[in-house]
Amino acid sequence: MAIPTPGQPVRGSRSGAPIMALFDLLGRRWGMGVLWRLSEGPCSFRVLQERCETISPTILNRRLKELREAEFIVRCDQGYCLTDLGRELHQMLVPLSCFSRQWAEVLRDETEEPS
Amino acid sequence: MAIPTPGQPVRGSRSGAPIMALFDLLGRRWGMGVLWRLSEGPCSFRVLQERCETISPTILNRRLKELREAEFIVRCDQGYCLTDLGRELHQMLVPLSCFSRQWAEVLRDETEEPS
DNA sequence: GCTTATGCTACGGTATGTGTAGCGCTTTCA
């Protein structure tokens, strides 16, 4: 499966709008998850697999290839680590983490007290 | 396919960490795309489909259901629109748009001048 | 009553993800 590239046709944009290319890449199963887990620190393939808890090696390897091609990840002596670009991307995901807790509360409130 | 719920086992977290539940939801094909396109303004099913350029009605409908269940989207007289929560989520995606343009430049520079 | 538009579903084919086993290689250490 070709990795989505800005300027090339991608899901959501025949003209390859960068944001749609990024959504296409991160919107693959485990895309953001792998990035997120790796941001905890450089680590080996197997350790990363454990951090992800339930990912299969097949798909971990595929996502790693894609994210390396996109230059968010590189190989290093510890195994894999984020590039500067990757760290920057991770920074944009951090607010999502706060938001997700808020979201969890809203959902909980709705289901627990349908008053 | 069950929609990922914080607190329930999700991809990446057996204990259902909110951030992983959110990644699971948004990491489905077209998840973020639909949200992004809808943020341009409330619209009907068919108009939204056109905005997305290449989405099939089957999957648009499925994503809409999921995003409604997650309370990011509601029905309205124009068709569909974002909830307050959905608008908030969209705000977190805006920085990604800037980032994606930057990313596009990096990739372009790499491939055009491998000097 | 015919046209047009809407939301949405059916269905068959293809792409993508899952789970398990295990290969080839290097390191460790008795």
Next chain:
DNA sequence: TGAAAGCGCTACACATACCGTAGCATAAGC
């Protein structure tokens, strides 16, 4: 120096998700 353990990664069979097209049911306008 050879067995054991760890590594990155692949093979393969199966399951699920997604795509593309056709088209149904309903409602409004003429």
